[in-house]
Amino acid sequence: MKLHQKPCRGHLARKFIKECWSKCGCNMQCGNRVVQRGITCNLQVFFTGEGKGWGLRTLDELPKGAFVCEYVGEVLTNTELHERTVENMNNGRHTYPVLLDADWGSEGVLKDEEALSLDSTFYGNVGRFINHRCYDANLVEIPVEVETPDHHYYHLAFFTTKKVEAFEELTWDYGIDFDDDKQPVKAFTCLCGSRYCRGRRHPRKRGKAAAK
Numbered sequence: 001m002k003l004h005q006k007p008c009r010g011h012l013a014r015k016f017i018k019e020c021w022s023k024c025g026c027n028m029q030c031g032n033r034v035v036q037r038g039i040t041c042n043l044q045v046f047f048t049g050e051g052k053g054w055g056l057r058t059l060d061e062l063p064k065g066a067f068v069c070e071y072v073g074e075v076l077t078n079t080e081l082h083e084r085t086v087e088n089m090n091n092g093r094h095t096y097p098v099l100l101d102a103d104w105g106s107e108g109v110l111k112d113e114e115a116l117s118l119d120s121t122f123y124g125n126v127g128r129f130i131n132h133r134c135y136d137a138n139l140v141e142i143p144v145e146v147e148t149p150d151h152h153y154y155h156l157a158f159f160t161t162k163k164v165e166a167f168e169e170l171t172w173d174y175g176i177d178f179d180d181d182k183q184p185v186k187a188f189t190c191l192c193g194s195r196y197c198r199g200r201r202h203p204r205k206r207g208k209a210a211a212k
């Protein structure tokens with residue numbers, strides 16, 4: 001399975017954040033050690049009651065640019081992810097993977113046995129409960145290097161894209177193409193409520209719903 005042959009046209013080429021590490025000589029109070037210090041805001045997993053299942057919200061007001069949490073999961077190669085996705089489907093489970101694709105541009109196209117994903121199906125943290133919102137989500141995922149010599153293994157950290165009010169749901173744009181049946185994320189009709197929603201009027205789902 002080739003999950004990514006080339007960067008799609010809408011692909012965001014993000015810059016890495018490289019946090020200070022053991023070779024820097026600074027200590028844990030250094031201002032360039034944020035993600036590695038862990039979650040510092042009060043987060044709550046809550047039932048959305050909006051058809052999206054569980055979600056994550058902040059109990060504190062957060063300024064723009066605040067670190068919220070990482071997306072934690074098992075590190076799998078894309079080959080392993082594909083095998084697991086098939087196995088999960090056969091067992092009626094859903095896989096929650098994130099592709100670690102920040103190698104784009106630096107090393108060309110990675111083979112599936114080299115390209116990595118984070119899968120939170122069995123092991124994860126609160127990041128696993130963050131629901132999708134099309135385009136105007138209040139979080140963005142940024143690749144962060146923590147104690148790693150290259151761009152291959154990295155942490156995926158969520159930062160706020162704007163000021164977020166206390167008790168507001170935290171969302172990120174999964175970047176999914178609602179027309180692509182082959183992607184490993186479980187298909188869903190989007191209920192994000194954004195005026196820019198690209199999954200709500202999904203023609204394939206409308207056709208399916210009409211056929212029911």
Ligand SMILES: C[S@@+](CC[C@H](N)C(=O)[O-])C[C@H]1O[C@@H](n2cnc3c(N)ncnc32)[C@H](O)[C@@H]1O
Pocket residue numbers: 051052053054055096128129130131132133185186187188189190191192
């Ligand atoms: C990573 S999980 C997020 C947590 C999930 N809501 C739960 O209860 O465990 C992704 C799943 O949440 C649901 N979801 C996330 N965003 C959604 C949205 N905008 N509209 C509808 N369902 C959504 C979908 O079922 C999706 O497969």
